Amino acid sequence: MNSTCDLTDQIPLLVKLLLAKDIFPPQKLKEINDPKNPENCSLESLLIKKGLATDKQIAEAYADYLFMPLYEGTDEKPDLQLTTILPEKICRDYMLAPVAIREGELDVAFAKFDGISMADELQLLTGMPIRCMFAPISVVEGLLDAMFSSGSANFISQSDDYHADSEDSDTGEVDDSLLEIDKAPPPGPDGRVIRMVNQILEQAIRVGASDIHIEPFEDSCAIRLRVDGTLRELAPPPRSLFVPIVSRFKILAKMDIAEKRVPQDGAIALKGGGKRIDLRVNTVPTVYGEKMVMRLLDKGAIPLELTGLGFDERQSKDLIESIEMPHGLMLVTGPTGSGKSTTLYACLNKLNKPDTNICTVEDPVEYKFKGMNQVQVKAMVGLTFSSALRAFLRQDPDVIMVGEVRDQETAQICLRAALTGHFVLSTIHTNDSLSAVNRLVDMGIEPFLLASTLRVLEAQRLIRRLCPDCREPYDCNAETAKEYGLEPGQTLYRPKGCEMCRGSGYRGRIGVFEVVRITNRISTMIQNRASLTELRSATREEGMKLLLDSGLDKVRQGIASLEDVLTVAMSDDD
Numbered sequence: 001m002n003s004t005c006d007l008t009d010q011i012p013l014l015v016k017l018l019l020a021k022d023i024f025p026p027q028k029l030k031e032i033n034d035p036k037n038p039e040n041c042s043l044e045s046l047l048i049k050k051g052l053a054t055d056k057q058i059a060e061a062y063a064d065y066l067f068m069p070l071y072e073g074t075d076e077k078p079d080l081q082l083t084t085i086l087p088e089k090i091c092r093d094y095m096l097a098p099v100a101i102r103e104g105e106l107d108v109a110f111a112k113f114d115g116i117s118m119a120d121e122l123q124l125l126t127g128m129p130i131r132c133m134f135a136p137i138s139v140v141e142g143l144l145d146a147m148f149s150s151g152s153a154n155f156i157s158q159s160d161d162y163h164a165d166s167e168d169s170d171t172g173e174v175d176d177s178l179l180e181i182d183k184a185p186p187p188g189p190d191g192r193v194i195r196m197v198n199q200i201l202e203q204a205i206r207v208g209a210s211d212i213h214i215e216p217f218e219d220s221c222a223i224r225l226r227v228d229g230t231l232r233e234l235a236p237p238p239r240s241l242f243v244p245i246v247s248r249f250k251i252l253a254k255m256d257i258a259e260k261r262v263p264q265d266g267a268i269a270l271k272g273g274g275k276r277i278d279l280r281v282n283t284v285p286t287v288y289g290e291k292m293v294m295r296l297l298d299k300g301a302i303p304l305e306l307t308g309l310g311f312d313e314r315q316s317k318d319l320i321e322s323i324e325m326p327h328g329l330m331l332v333t334g335p336t337g338s339g340k341s342t343t344l345y346a347c348l349n350k351l352n353k354p355d356t357n358i359c360t361v362e363d364p365v366e367y368k369f370k371g372m373n374q375v376q377v378k379a380m381v382g383l384t385f386s387s388a389l390r391a392f393l394r395q396d397p398d399v400i401m402v403g404e405v406r407d408q409e410t411a412q413i414c415l416r417a418a419l420t421g422h423f424v425l426s427t428i429h430t431n432d433s434l435s436a437v438n439r440l441v442d443m444g445i446e447p448f449l450l451a452s453t454l455r456v457l458e459a460q461r462l463i464r465r466l467c468p469d470c471r472e473p474y475d476c477n478a479e480t481a482k483e484y485g486l487e488p489g490q491t492l493y494r495p496k497g498c499e500m501c502r503g504s505g506y507r508g509r510i511g512v513f514e515v516v517r518i519t520n521r522i523s524t525m526i527q528n529r530a531s532l533t534e535l536r537s538a539t540r541e542e543g544m545k546l547l548l549d550s551g552l553d554k555v556r557q558g559i560a561s562l563e564d565v566l567t568v569a570m571s572d573d574d
């Protein structure tokens with residue numbers, strides 16, 4: 001008796017439902033439970049292939065069990081406007097299809113039992129209540145093929161909205177994920193989540209945030225924006241809305257909303273305030289749920305002129321003349337978040353001409369540009385910096401940009417490319433520009449190779465810009481002036497705080513740079529293994545400014561406070 005109950009409990013739900021309807025006799029159970037069965041497919045597919053049930057019978061069984069209507073399709077062509085409501089990937093991954101919109105509700109046909117769990121997520125994504133129906137798998141597949149075939153592409157291409165969006169796309173590809181946050185969200189409880197998500201994005205864009213942090217805690221959550229390098233907390237939503245908000249962002253970023261155990265990466269393209277912003281999205285599982293961080297990437301914020309980044313005239317001139325050389329190596333150094341990528345893109349913008357073949361390999365590709373061949377690193381399939389570089393050398397490049405020199409192999413290929421008639425730009429993590437020489441020597445690069453290939457070294461930091469409306473003047477005392485080469489009694493400025501800067505005393509950030517152009521003298525010193533202190537002294541004697549010198553210029557101009565400059569621009573021998 002007990003063994004019979006155990007056996008019954010082991011029978012899958014679908015098989016129980018079909019047996020109850022006498023779709024096939026119990027004797028056929030052996031064909032399903034046979035451990036030698038070579039079929040590697042779902043139970044539904046197995047039953048159909050064995051001829052034990054049709055997809056319509058399976059759909060009827062599930063529909064009766066779930067008290068849902070059965071959808072068998074119609075002869076009418078599907079409304080192609082429905083293709084703009086749900087992404088194709090979600091529809092095909094979960095075997096579901098939007099059928100119609102009736103009285104503000106969306107009818108969705110499901111072909112898989114597990115797909116019903118997606119109803120809440122679809123409600124968040126669309127902002128409409130979902131009316132669930134069950135359908136045979138052939139009906140859902142037919143709907144999806146009709147919606148997302150070339151016919152739907154023709155429909156979309158005739159839409160004025162698509163043309164407007166495609167003009168913003170640098171790749172020329174259809175961007176069906178472009179989110180317009182200026183549009184009013186739909187009414188209802190899910191409209192509340194969409195409204196909150198849009199408000200977070202709007203506020204981040206309005207205050208010029210570089211990152212958005214969404215963090216869970218035991219009985220609360222936090223939303224913080226990084227503005228001018230400092231995190232500012234927003235009024236947090238109720239803890240009950242944390243998961244719906246994160247799910248909404250994950251759907252927009254085309255991430256797996258069912259997977260919450262491993263880190264994920266995604267991207268969102270949005271339109272707000274008349275401009276396009278790209279978001280790089282990352283999630284990490286914590287003990288209280290998934291933490292999400294989004295980096296805002298505004299390509300329009302990259303200035304075409306290097307002086308717009310904060311370079312002075314001498315630094316800008318040295319940098320431009322160096323990168324316009326036919327071959328050589330440029331290295332940009334600095335910590336994470338110091339704007340190295342922005343500087344590299346500004347240089348590439350300067351070089352981006354029809355007669356120049358530019359190839360880049362990046363991890364990740366933050367901004368997409370016309371006229372550049374950009375490659376995304378994919379270590380899982382063997383596409384690394386070094387393998388992409390080797391391939392580039394067979395692509396007839398003029399300029400190569402490598403996201404980062406991380407190892408000896410990448411460094412050697414960069415130098416080989418620089419020696420064979422290419423100009424190479426890359427980044428490396430060191431405290432200042434000249435420390436890159438020691439780092440490369442430590443990687444096994446011969447000093448004579450560095451001396452012959454290096455054209456320019458650049459280091460940078462980002463410091464907060466004083467608010468021009470409330471900065472407070474004060475006189476520099478004699479002791480401070482003597483220590484930092486300032487004039488006693490010179491007027492300097494410090495932060496105060498006003499409504500314009502939200503009480504922080506700062507508004508925006510500006511770069512502090514050192515640009516070391518490799519002259520004959522410095523090249524000889526590198527070849528002779530001169531010390532870092534000797535290289536710094538020679539650089540200053542050549543009239544070039546190091547980080548501290550550049551920062552003190554910003555202090556004298558009233559752009560930055562002395563305290564801020566000293567926190568980022570002190571070197572070992574200063």
